[in-house]
Amino acid sequence: MFDKFITEDAREIVDTVARALQEALPLDRLSRPDGGLAAETGFWPELLALEWPGVDLPAAIGGSEAGAWTETGIFREFGRHLLSPGVLAVTLAASVAQEGGLPDLARDILKGQVSPALAVPLANGWAGVIGTGDLLLLAGEGGLSLHRTRPEELATAWAFDDTLGAARIRLDPATALTSLPPSAQSRLRLLRLVAAMQNGIAEATLTLSRDHAATRQQFGKPIGAFQAVKHLCADMAVRTAAAGALLGEAALDGADISDCAAAAMTASTAARDNASATIQIFGGMGFTAECPAQLYLKRATLLELVVGGKEGLQDEMLAA
Amino acid sequence: MQGQTQEDHQFREEVRDWLAANVPRDRRPAEAEAMRAYDMAWQRRQWDGGWAGIGWPAEMGGRPLSLTQRFIWYEEYGRIGAPRPGAGFIGLTHAGPTLIAKGTDEQRDHHLKPILRGEHVWCQGFSEPGAGSDLAGLSTKGEIDGDHIVVNGSKIWTSYAHVADYQELLVRTGGGEKRHDGISWVICDMRSPGIEVRPIRTMSGEMHFNQVFYDNMRIPLKNVVGGLNNGWKVAMATLGFERGTGFVIAQIELEREVEQLIALAREGTDRRGRRLIENEAVRAGLATMRAEVRALHAMSNAMMAETARDGVPGAEGSIIRLFSAELNQRIYRFAQELMGPGLVAPDAEAEHWGLGYLNSFRHTIAGGTSQIQRNLIGERVLGLPRG
Ligand SMILES: Cc1cc2nc3c(=O)[nH]c(=O)nc-3n(C[C@H](O)[C@H](O)[C@H](O)COP(=O)(O)OP(=O)(O)OC[C@H]3O[C@@H](n4cnc5c(N)ncnc54)[C@H](O)[C@@H]3O)c2cc1C
Numbered sequence: 001m002f003d004k005f006i007t008e009d010a011r012e013i014v015d016t017v018a019r020a021l022q023e024a025l026p027l028d029r030l031s032r033p034d035g036g037l038a039a040e041t042g043f044w045p046e047l048l049a050l051e052w053p054g055v056d057l058p059a060a061i062g063g064s065e066a067g068a069w070t071e072t073g074i075f076r077e078f079g080r081h082l083l084s085p086g087v088l089a090v091t092l093a094a095s096v097a098q099e100g101g102l103p104d105l106a107r108d109i110l111k112g113q114v115s116p117a118l119a120v121p122l123a124n125g126w127a128g129v130i131g132t133g134d135l136l137l138l139a140g141e142g143g144l145s146l147h148r149t150r151p152e153e154l155a156t157a158w159a160f161d162d163t164l165g166a167a168r169i170r171l172d173p174a175t176a177l178t179s180l181p182p183s184a185q186s187r188l189r190l191l192r193l194v195a196a197m198q199n200g201i202a203e204a205t206l207t208l209s210r211d212h213a214a215t216r217q218q219f220g221k222p223i224g225a226f227q228a229v230k231h232l233c234a235d236m237a238v239r240t241a242a243a244g245a246l247l248g249e250a251a252l253d254g255a256d257i258s259d260c261a262a263a264a265m266t267a268s269t270a271a272r273d274n275a276s277a278t279i280q281i282f283g284g285m286g287f288t289a290e291c292p293a294q295l296y297l298k299r300a301t302l303l304e305l306v307v308g309g310k311e312g313l314q315d316e317m318l319a320a
Numbered sequence: 321m322q323g324q325t326q327e328d329h330q331f332r333e334e335v336r337d338w339l340a341a342n343v344p345r346d347r348r349p350a351e352a353e354a355m356r357a358y359d360m361a362w363q364r365r366q367w368d369g370g371w372a373g374i375g376w377p378a379e380m381g382g383r384p385l386s387l388t389q390r391f392i393w394y395e396e397y398g399r400i401g402a403p404r405p406g407a408g409f410i411g412l413t414h415a416g417p418t419l420i421a422k423g424t425d426e427q428r429d430h431h432l433k434p435i436l437r438g439e440h441v442w443c444q445g446f447s448e449p450g451a452g453s454d455l456a457g458l459s460t461k462g463e464i465d466g467d468h469i470v471v472n473g474s475k476i477w478t479s480y481a482h483v484a485d486y487q488e489l490l491v492r493t494g495g496g497e498k499r500h501d502g503i504s505w506v507i508c509d510m511r512s513p514g515i516e517v518r519p520i521r522t523m524s525g526e527m528h529f530n531q532v533f534y535d536n537m538r539i540p541l542k543n544v545v546g547g548l549n550n551g552w553k554v555a556m557a558t559l560g561f562e563r564g565t566g567f568v569i570a571q572i573e574l575e576r577e578v579e580q581l582i583a584l585a586r587e588g589t590d591r592r593g594r595r596l597i598e599n600e601a602v603r604a605g606l607a608t609m610r611a612e613v614r615a616l617h618a619m620s621n622a623m624m625a626e627t628a629r630d631g632v633p634g635a636e637g638s639i640i641r642l643f644s645a646e647l648n649q650r651i652y653r654f655a656q657e658l659m660g661p662g663l664v665a666p667d668a669e670a671e672h673w674g675l676g677y678l679n680s681f682r683h684t685i686a687g688g689t690s691q692i693q694r695n696l697i698g699e700r701v702l703g704l705p706r707g
Contacts, residue, residue, distance in 0.1 A: 120661040128664030141591060157666035160674045162525050166666045218454040226707065228691035279523070279681050283452050283689060284477040287523055287682050294523030294678070301656070302664070309660050311591060 002248040006069050014073035021081040031290045036163045040084055053091040054110045061098050061106040072196045072251040079200025082295055084164055086131050088193055089116040093137045095186040096144050100178030120305050129154055129167040130302055139306050144186055145179040147171050161298040191260035192250045194307045198267035199247050201296045202240045205274040209233050209281045232277045239270035261316035264307045271300035331389050335396045338369055343402045356483040359406035363438030372436040380420060381433045387628040398572025407480045411435035411442035415488045422546035422554050443484040445475040453692050456499040462491030467541045471534040481517050481530040484510045494549040505551035507543040524678035567620055575613045581655055582606050605654050612647050635700040642693040645683035652680040
């Protein structure tokens with residue numbers, strides 16, 4: 001679907017990115033003690049030098065204007081390889097800064113001189129931060145805004161995804177560097193890129209499950225021979241195909257907010273349900289921290305929150 | 321529950337009073353040794369109060385209550401939110417009952433009271449890397465050498481092995497025509513030379529289970545329970561015990577969680593400032609869950625009554641088990657969605673529901689996966705042919 005319509009040029013770039021990620025950040029990095037976020041941030045200078053986060057941003061701020069298909073394809077690879085939501089924060093913060101009239105800040109972000117993190121609004125003026133950074137991109141119903149922060153201001157404790165950390169901070173809307181309404185182009189980008197990452201997660205978990213079902217033997221045969229397992233895999237394939245088709249629509253020129261919302265909503269459900277099914281198909285192994293299935297589940301859950309959760313997306317779908 | 325007498329009512333009062341005065345209120349520590357100490361101290365307290373070994377024979381240190389009274393005990397236990405047996409679980413619900421049913425006098429004398437007094441932690445060494453759902457495919461070898469069994473191989477997902485004193489261990493001691501033959505159920509001293517325990521972190525970040533390696537570890541033959549090469553039957557008997565009253569605590573806990581969610585929905589507001597409880601989707605979810613938790617309770621009431629009549633729990637246990645595991649998952653997924661972005665806030669509420677959500681994944685895997693439960697229901701309850 002998405003893959004059928006992607007242009008040759010875009011595909012080539014995306015394939016290169018996929019190969020580089022496979023080499024630099026293979027999934028088995030996550031079972032090494034130093035392999036989580038540390039390995040990923042070690043790779044970031046290279047990632048920025050290759051201009052992946054700015055691949056569809058204007059040249060004036062250091063982007064390479066390669067188009068939405070390329071950007072979407074690359075973010076799908078980010079999802080597949082379990083890159084942290086921090087990478088989404090980089091592209092989005094640069095996009096918001098540029099759209100909000102702060103080109104210098106946008107440039108600094110793409111150069112890696114500022115490290116942005118995603119935040120979602122909580123009750124009473126608080127925001128929940130996913131990971132940590134010195135620039136927060138608050139993604140809420142009112143739109144998108146950028147806020148300076150100091151990492152040491154962030155009060156941390158238990159985190160849903162302990163490879164990322166979580167923090168709580170009070171954000172005063174008056175001190176925002178810039179704010180964009182929900183209709184902004186950057187918000188379309190957010191929805192499309194979350195859809196892309198969720199597609200990567202849905203596809204990766206489908207592959208993990210399929211491979212395990214084909215090789216793990218119990219009762220003298222591969223567990224995929226049992227319909228109870230085979231049908232779980234088939235359902236995963238159906239969800240993944242639907243999400244992939246909508247991702248293609250969201251990457252078309254002229255895609256509107258409801259196209260992007262449909263893609264983000266369907267892909268988020270596919271990613272979460274596929275990750276849950278993968279945990280089940282891996283049995284005891286699926287319940288461990290070593291198995292990537294749980295990280296896919298946590299990332300899919302957090303990414304869904306960044307676009308307003310299930311309810312936010314439903315509103316978006318019913319807006320017109 | 322029906323058929324409660326005046327005596328039962330008095331009993332309930334007594335249980336309530338004792339629990340209210342004795343249930344530990346401090347948080348269960350996360351660190352292994354401190355966690356063990358906490359669980360064992362709570363068990364010891366129940367022993368001292370005369371509440372250890374509910375349903376066990378008196379001569380083995382237990383408190384042989386009527387079925388109704390056992391039910392009342394667990395109900396009140398769950399209602400007040402008393403800590404689960406934790407590290408004491410296998411000893412109390414598997415190993416102890418197995419020794420009561422199949423053990424020698426020597427084995428019972430040595431092990432039962434320490435379990436009840438909170439002195440010994442037991443773990444269950446059944447699953448192996450190659451044998452999970454297909455337990456009869458286990459290959460950990462036990463070779464007879466004089467009056468010992470020499471064990472080589474590995475067990476995995478062994479809960480609490482890192483703090484355990486003993487293990488109920490299944491090893492292959494005989495050839496046998498059928499795979500179910502030639503398995504023995506043995507008492508393994510976790511301090512024996514040749515044993516190594518490696519903790520495995522769970523997806524919720526906890527150190528709960530382990531892989532255990534056996535390298536020429538020697539176990540005296542007198543530690544075999546229920547006869548050499550007869551372990552499959554012994555093991556099946558053990559798995560049956562769990563289906564009894566122990567589930568009641570989990571149900572009451574779920575009931576409390578649903579009530580807490582309803583309270584949360586009454587206080588909290590949705591994105592438009594409306595009370596969550598006025599949101600139709602939230603109402604539908606909460607109402608369904610409240611009914612389902614009640615159904616779970618009713619199903620176990622019925623099973624208890626049946627067990628009382630027939631003496632053994634029926635195969636319907638797998639229905640309750642499956643329903644309970646999947647209901648648990650639905651409830652926590654609903655809770656996680658109800659919390660919305662609150663999941664990202666590093667506070668106690670996020671931790672409670674977030675951890676509950678992550679841990680809910682274990683229930684459809686541990687102790688027989690949902691797929692296997694469905695097979696069992698199809699074959700043993702409905703009489704469909706085996707796949
Ligand atoms: C938190 C936790 C604690 C545990 N504690 C213990 C413990 O203390 N002691 C112990 O011995 N074990 C313990 N276990 C292990 C548990 O019993 C096994 O994980 C479980 O039986 C599944 O085995 P497996 O992991 O090998 O998965 P597999 O058997 O490999 O199953 C993989 C997938 O295949 C499916 N499948 C397999 N066979 C069939 C079939 N015939 N039909 C349809 N589907 C099938 C399963 O449902 C599953 O989805 C624990 C597990 C967990 C998660």
